[in-house]
Amino acid sequence: xxxxxxxxxxxxxxxxxxxxxxxxxxxxxxxxxxxxxxxxxxxxxxxxxxxxxxxxxxxxxxxxxxxxxxxxxxxxxxxxxxxxxxxxxxxxxxxxxxxxxxxxxxxxxxxxxxxxxxxxxxxxxxxxxxxxxxxxxxxxxxxxxxxxxxxxxxxxxxxxxxxxxxxxxxxxxxxxxxxxxxxxxxxxxxxxxxxxxxxxxxxxxxxxxxxxxxxxxxxxxxxxxxxxxxxxxxxxxxxxxxxxxxxxxxxxxxxxxxxxxxxxxxxxxxxxxxxxxxxxxxxxxxxxxxxxxxxxxxxxxxxxxxxxxxxxxxxxxxxxxxxxxxxxxxxxxxxxxxxxxxxxxxxxxxxxxxxxxxxxxxxxxxxxxxxxxxxxxxxxxxxxxxxxxxxxxxxxxxxxxxxxxxxxxxxxxxxxxxxxxxxxxxxxxxxxxxxxxxxxxxxxxxxxxxxxxxxxxxxxxxxxxxxxxxxxxxxxxxxxxxxxxxxxxxxxxxxxxxxxxxxxxxxxxxxxxxxxxxxxxxx
Ligand code: FE
Ligand code: CA
Numbered sequence: 001x002x003x004x005x006x007x008x009x010x011x012x013x014x015x016x017x018x019x020x021x022x023x024x025x026x027x028x029x030x031x032x033x034x035x036x037x038x039x040x041x042x043x044x045x046x047x048x049x050x051x052x053x054x055x056x057x058x059x060x061x062x063x064x065x066x067x068x069x070x071x072x073x074x075x076x077x078x079x080x081x082x083x084x085x086x087x088x089x090x091x092x093x094x095x096x097x098x099x100x101x102x103x104x105x106x107x108x109x110x111x112x113x114x115x116x117x118x119x120x121x122x123x124x125x126x127x128x129x130x131x132x133x134x135x136x137x138x139x140x141x142x143x144x145x146x147x148x149x150x151x152x153x154x155x156x157x158x159x160x161x162x163x164x165x166x167x168x169x170x171x172x173x174x175x176x177x178x179x180x181x182x183x184x185x186x187x188x189x190x191x192x193x194x195x196x197x198x199x200x201x202x203x204x205x206x207x208x209x210x211x212x213x214x215x216x217x218x219x220x221x222x223x224x225x226x227x228x229x230x231x232x233x234x235x236x237x238x239x240x241x242x243x244x245x246x247x248x249x250x251x252x253x254x255x256x257x258x259x260x261x262x263x264x265x266x267x268x269x270x271x272x273x274x275x276x277x278x279x280x281x282x283x284x285x286x287x288x289x290x291x292x293x294x295x296x297x298x299x300x301x302x303x304x305x306x307x308x309x310x311x312x313x314x315x316x317x318x319x320x321x322x323x324x325x326x327x328x329x330x331x332x333x334x335x336x337x338x339x340x341x342x343x344x345x346x347x348x349x350x351x352x353x354x355x356x357x358x359x360x361x362x363x364x365x366x367x368x369x370x371x372x373x374x375x376x377x378x379x380x381x382x383x384x385x386x387x388x389x390x391x392x393x394x395x396x397x398x399x400x401x402x403x404x405x406x407x408x409x410x411x412x413x414x415x416x417x418x419x420x421x422x423x424x425x426x427x428x429x430x431x432x433x434x435x436x437x438x439x440x441x442x443x444x445x446x447x448x449x450x451x452x453x454x455x456x457x458x459x460x461x462x463x464x465x466x467x468x469x470x471x472x473x474x475x476x477x478x479x480x481x482x483x484x485x486x487x488x489x490x491x492x493x494x495x496x497x498x499x500x501x502x503x504x505x506x507x508x509x510x511x512x513x514x515x516x517x518x519x520x521x522x523x
Contacts, residue, residue, distance in 0.1 A: 042066040042129050042417060046222030050271030051137035053230040053293070056111035057136050059122045060271035063105040064213060069127055074101045081127040085202070086121045086133060099126070103277075104209050104268035110275070116141040117296075134226040137175065140296030148295045148483040150176040152364070152445045153224075154235070154417025156215065159183045159193040161449030161498030163220035165477050168493065168505045170223045170479060172352040177228050178301075180417035181235025181366045182450065183270070184211045190454050194499045203240075203258050208265035216269070220501070230271055231259035233289055235366045235418050238266050242313045242388055243321030246284075249322025290346050292353065292462055299360035299411075301348060306366045309343025313387040323388030325374050334394060335386070341393035342400075351403035355427050359485050359515040361412040367418035368444045369397060371378065373464045383464065389418070399510070404439045405429060411515035412440035413488060419444060420452035421473035422492050424511055426519045433464045438519040443490050443511075444480040449498055469520055470509055477505060488513040489523065 003213035041064060048060040059080060067073055074387045076099040084090040092114065099105040107124065114120065117140045124131040140146040151174045156163065169177065182488050189200040202211050215221065239262040240255070248255035263278045263285045278287040289305040314333035315326045328334060340347060355361050369390045373383030385391035405411050414427065423444040446452065452473035475494035482489045494508040511520040 017393040043131035045216040047134040047227035050230045050269040058273045106268040144296035153184040153478045154180040155447030155450040157450035162501035164503035166220040166224040177230045179232040182237045185237045199521040205261035212269040300355035301362040304365035311339045337395040354409040363414040416444035420447040423468035426467045
């Protein structure tokens with residue numbers, strides 16, 4: 001949807017606040033978790049883990065210059081420990097990795113050979129200083145039928161709100177955090193906001209690194225990384241608003257260089273494994289972000305990348321690339337069936353990879369999949385559509401949904417972000433015919449902090465898209481899911497006030513899904 005995005009020394013503070021804030025965040029749930037909170041800032045960006053599997057996960061940190069210490073060397077040895085307990089009395093793995101300046105002094109350690117369905121604690125040590133402690137876990141073994149509790153989160157624009165939502169996610173202690181894009185925003189500073197971006201609009205590697213450091217200085221975000229493993233995918237703002245493949249929205253000269261550097265910074269700053277480290281191939285940095293994870297024999301989670309391989313948006317504004325809102329009847333290019341949002345290779349990878357054994361196929365991707373007509377008429381053919389989302393790639397969406405119908409895939413639940421609004425929706429075989437079959441269920445979660453469009457407008461439009469069961473753009477927060485073999489329960493979480501770092505949160509709605517019957521039922 002056309003988001004407001006398209007319109008228009010912290011380290012010392014962290015040092016001073018350090019453990020107190022984080023411990024308060026953790027509340028009574030994990031009193032020992034941050035016992036080793038740093039008093040220095042070498043580990044001022046916190047720790048993280050991700051990509052869990054039955055035998056391991058990746059642990060991450062990134063060194064920052066501690067002003068009281070000698071400058072960081074080009075190669076900094078960093079020790080790490082993984083333990084079965086939070087006090088590091090039963091250490092099961094330890095070792096040393098090199099934090100290289102060429103990779104932003106990030107450390108990515110891929111652990112293997114651990115026990116399935118087991119919690120672990122980890123920490124790092126360099127220059128005689130410990131990092132804070134993170135908790136993570138392995139996934140169930142391939143034959144285990146274990147429930148899954150996870151959250152989806154996206155869009156944490158720094159200058160549009162505080163991260164109270166992360167504090168509530170920490171209290172939930174999910175098994176898994178799925179971050180669906182817009183981890184940072186590239187914009188420059190704007191006066192008069194609740195917080196302010198440091199430095200100008202971001203286009204270079206050093207600037208991206210600094211922007212991640214600013215976002216990661218927030219103790220609530222650090223606590224969310226330290227409570228559970230993450231699986232993350234990017235959207236546009238990790239690089240530049242509304243980019244498509246190798247084309248920037250402002251048709252920037254040298255956008256490829258900008259994207260190369262942004263992709264590198266993304267890998268450096270997320271708990272991604274060494275195997276995903278970006279590769280420079282013929283001047284182009286490539287990073288394969290689409291992948292799958294199994295949760296025992298309960299669920300397969302597919303992660304998509306709808307940015308790196310997409311065709312440019314159709315019918316852009318004159319002289320520009322990027323998104324537009326266009327009438328279906330006036331933008332004939334929308335009907336070009338050869339256009340793709342995933343790229344043909346990824347599209348086929350998804351179509352071939354649906355899981356026909358497990359009860360659930362969770363599809364984690366960037367944005368709202370359901371059509372949303374911006375025209376004020378019930379007739380879909382007279383509707384207006386936003387070209388950056390799936391509405392700009394209707395044939396690609398139809399092919400994806402066809403593959404679900406043709407292979408009779410059960411329990412498909414799509415998860416999205418990007419649009420700064422909560423949506424719950426039926427994914428139909430023909431959206432222009434409300435009586436057509438529902439093939440899958442959509443939960444598109446709102447932003448952690450980024451501002452949404454006018455909710456009164458959204459409520460006016462909602463009736464023209466009858467597949468939408470829930471649509472609210474005035475709520476910040478996240479969605480929380482619990483999944484068993486029989487049922488998926490989704491809670492729509494809405495913050496009281498995004499400008500309050502300690503805002504309370506409420507469950508705005510609850511839905512359930514039966515794996516054999518697509519569509520969300522209000523609970
Ligand atoms: Fe966003
Ligand atoms: Ca976005």
